[in-house]
Amino acid sequence: MDCHNCNRSxxxxxxxxxxxxxxxxxxxxxxxxEEKLLKIALVGSPNVGKSMLFNALTGAYVTVSNYPxxxxxxxxxxxxxxxxxxxxIDTPGMYSLLPITEEEKVARDLLLEEKPDIVVHVVDAxxxxxxxxxxxxxxxAGLPVLLAINMMDEAEQLGxxxxxxxxxxxxxxxxxxxxxxxxxxxxxxxERVAEYVKK
Amino acid sequence: MLKNRIKYPEPIxxxxxxxxxxxxxxxxLSKRSVALLLLQKDEALLSEIAKKEPHYQEILKVIDETQxxxxxxxxxxxxxxxxxxxxxxEKEALKEKGTEKASITEFLHRLTVNPITGIPIMFLxxxxxxxxxxxxxxxxxxxxxxxxxxxNNINPVVNQVTAQVIPxxxxxxxxxxxxxxxTLGIRYAVAIVLPVVTLYFLMFSILEDSGYLPxxxxxxxxxxxxxxxxxxxxxxxxxxxGCDTMATMVTRxxxxxxxxxxxxxxxxxxxxxxxxxxxxxxxxxxNPEALLIWAGVMILVFLLIGYLSSQLLPGKRAGFYMEIxxxxxxxxxxxxxxxxxxxxxxxxxxxxxxxxxxVLIWIGKLTGxxxxxxxxxxxxxxxxxxxxxxxxxxxxxxxxxxxxxxxMFDLYQNGILAGKQLVVAAVTLTLFxxxxxxxxxxxxxxxxxxxxxxxxxxxxxxxxxxYLLNLLLTVLGVNF
Numbered sequence: 001m002d003c004h005n006c007n008r009s010x011x012x013x014x015x016x017x018x019x020x021x022x023x024x025x026x027x028x029x030x031x032x033x034e035e036k037l038l039k040i041a042l043v044g045s046p047n048v049g050k051s052m053l054f055n056a057l058t059g060a061y062v063t064v065s066n067y068p069x070x071x072x073x074x075x076x077x078x079x080x081x082x083x084x085x086x087x088x089i090d091t092p093g094m095y096s097l098l099p100i101t102e103e104e105k106v107a108r109d110l111l112l113e114e115k116p117d118i119v120v121h122v123v124d125a126x127x128x129x130x131x132x133x134x135x136x137x138x139x140x141a142g143l144p145v146l147l148a149i150n151m152m153d154e155a156e157q158l159g160x161x162x163x164x165x166x167x168x169x170x171x172x173x174x175x176x177x178x179x180x181x182x183x184x185x186x187x188x189x190x191e192r193v194a195e196y197v198k199k
Numbered sequence: 200m201l202k203n204r205i206k207y208p209e210p211i212x213x214x215x216x217x218x219x220x221x222x223x224x225x226x227x228l229s230k231r232s233v234a235l236l237l238l239q240k241d242e243a244l245l246s247e248i249a250k251k252e253p254h255y256q257e258i259l260k261v262i263d264e265t266q267x268x269x270x271x272x273x274x275x276x277x278x279x280x281x282x283x284x285x286x287x288x289e290k291e292a293l294k295e296k297g298t299e300k301a302s303i304t305e306f307l308h309r310l311t312v313n314p315i316t317g318i319p320i321m322f323l324x325x326x327x328x329x330x331x332x333x334x335x336x337x338x339x340x341x342x343x344x345x346x347x348x349x350x351n352n353i354n355p356v357v358n359q360v361t362a363q364v365i366p367x368x369x370x371x372x373x374x375x376x377x378x379x380x381x382t383l384g385i386r387y388a389v390a391i392v393l394p395v396v397t398l399y400f401l402m403f404s405i406l407e408d409s410g411y412l413p414x415x416x417x418x419x420x421x422x423x424x425x426x427x428x429x430x431x432x433x434x435x436x437x438x439x440x441g442c443d444t445m446a447t448m449v450t451r452x453x454x455x456x457x458x459x460x461x462x463x464x465x466x467x468x469x470x471x472x473x474x475x476x477x478x479x480x481x482x483x484x485x486n487p488e489a490l491l492i493w494a495g496v497m498i499l500v501f502l503l504i505g506y507l508s509s510q511l512l513p514g515k516r517a518g519f520y521m522e523i524x525x526x527x528x529x530x531x532x533x534x535x536x537x538x539x540x541x542x543x544x545x546x547x548x549x550x551x552x553x554x555x556x557x558v559l560i561w562i563g564k565l566t567g568x569x570x571x572x573x574x575x576x577x578x579x580x581x582x583x584x585x586x587x588x589x590x591x592x593x594x595x596x597x598x599x600x601x602x603x604x605x606x607m608f609d610l611y612q613n614g615i616l617a618g619k620q621l622v623v624a625a626v627t628l629t630l631f632x633x634x635x636x637x638x639x640x641x642x643x644x645x646x647x648x649x650x651x652x653x654x655x656x657x658x659x660x661x662x663x664x665x666y667l668l669n670l671l672l673t674v675l676g677v678n679f
Contacts, residue, residue: 047524061540097232098239098274102451105243112227126525129289133281136205142229154525159295166292181530 037087041116046093048124049150052180054090081190097137119143125155146174153179207280214265221254239274304526311414328402337398338481345390357381373561384557391605395477404537408529427509432462439470444637461508469501471629478604489622496626584669619672627665
């Protein structure tokens with residue numbers, strides 16, 4: 001197992017507990033660490049297809065609906081890319097790093113506590129401009145962000161054409177386009193995730 | 200400077216640099232990000248640095264000084280700067296060529312949100328989708344079919360077999376006869392609740408995936424404002440018609456604690472869950488007038504209590520802000536999977552409870568406790584103009600909403616409940632206490648104090664409304 005990554009993901013987590021449990025905690029923590037998975041967190045505003053993507057990646061089933069705010073609890077599952085196991089975390093929707101509702105707070109806390117190895121920001125291709133503000137905030141926060149532009153099929157129906165490379169250049173992070181409902185672009189996303197984490 | 204970094208207006212960049220210098224502790228976010236969140240007055244972070252940072256006061260001063268240079272709140276200034284950057288990227292990377300398709304969905308969208316066309320559409324969907332499909336077909340035709348099969352083929356066999364295999368009458372009663380695990384618990388679950396809930400979940404999934412529900416929220420937003428809830432609260436309310444327990448959990452998407460309490464109260468009081476709704480629809484569908492009275496009382500109670508609680512609870516009203524997803528043609532596979540998953544989850548959850556209820560009733564009967572409670576409830580039943588047998592229906596209602604409703608269905612088919620009694624019983628049972636699952640979710644989401652207060656209000660209130668309705672119907676001489 002690649003322990004370099006796992007040190008990184010364990011280092012800051014659980015500081016509060018460590019203080020409380022002292023020596024014991026440190027020891028227990030280390031043991032967990034050795035089996036630690038790489039973590040992929042899916043974030044984005046409500047109703048952009050995070051849960052759909054989660055299902056596509058993990059083969060598990062969480063309820064997917066065309067209704068914002070249906071994921072209020074965190075779902076976890078596993079996926080394998082090139083023989084490497086990853087933990088995938090589906091989060092409730094968030095519009096910005098500055099939380100207004102409780103669900104947004106849950107999503108932010110999760111993002112900060114879990115220290116994911118990669119944060120996949122899922123956005124709706126039809127509302128790119130509005131959603132990129134969160135991408136900027138995630139980059140600002142120093143998180144390892146990958147932008148996944150979802151619902152390309154619907155955007156195409158609306159006659160929207162998106163220049164992926166241009167966005168990649170502007171933002172300086174990897175960008176993939178996909179249509180999770182059609183299962184399109186999932187493999188490319190996996191490739192890019194693996195590439196990103198290796199760096 | 201990094202290319203992908205947003206450049207904020209000069210005074211803000213200056214403030215960020217100053218705060219970054221004043222921060223001494225390591226955070227989970229970059230210092231730039233922490234500084235920006237502080238400038239936007241993020242409460243969690245402010246209280247965190249108050250404890251950790253030695254230069255807390257200086258940081259606050261920087262924030263104040265910066266704010267003085269702008270007319271708008273800093274959070275607004277920062278958000279606009281970001282928006283500007285994001286729109287610039289979008290403009291550069293996005294080409295648009297308009298097509299026909301967009302205008303058709305736009306037209307449909309307008310139809311559903313405009314009150315003039317939207318309200319008739321809502322009633323059409325309620326009538327055909329819910330009433331005809333779930334009520335008449337599901338709770339009527341299907342339930343009859345399965346019930347009859349159970350009563351003619353399964354119950355007699357079970358009764359006979361247990362009578363032969365088990366010599367003790369006491370144990371026979373646990374499995375068979377009037378309140379047995381198979382003859383009552385499983386029969387209720389499979390024959391009454393299963394068909395109704397399956398059809399309801401199917402319908403609900405279609406509505407959900409088509410994107411109709413958020414438009415419904417938009418449509419009813421105005422009515423909700425009156426009762427102190429924003430349109431956002433429509434989400435848990437609509438979900439409540441699926442399952443109140445799930446909906447109680449979703450109330451955490453509401454913005455203020457005040458809204459969450461009002462929504463939780465209304466869910467516990469006036470929103471029947473799918474199983475209950477289905478059974479009640481089936482029960483009353485032979486009497487359209489009775490159904491109208493039931494629905495009327497529910498709406499009245501909903502509005503009245505909503506209004507009163509919004510007047511009594513302190514706090515400010517929340518604004519409405521919700522993403523409207525596009526209208527889509529639902530995918531059959533997604534709908535079937537969803538219906539199946541919900542069904543499975545539901546069935547796994549209720550079956551043990553129904554069986555447990557049978558066992559509890561058995562124990563209760565054995566110890567005489569059951570009869571004692573029923574004896575205690577009987578005067579209340581008479582007070583409501585209901586037959587004494589209805590007492591056990593209410594007792595069942597404690598276990599699960601639908602269990603009580605299913606019991607009512609049983610009484611109706613045996614001709615014990617009739618006419619206006621049906622309406623009174625349906626109204627009281629709908630208002631009556633939430634099921635165990637919802638109750639525990641309320642405890643989890645709202646805390647013990649609020650939950651107990653809500654329960655203490657609902658119990659007497661439900662019986663009071665039932666009493667009032669019975670009185671009113673008697674005085675007006677209404678019967679069916």
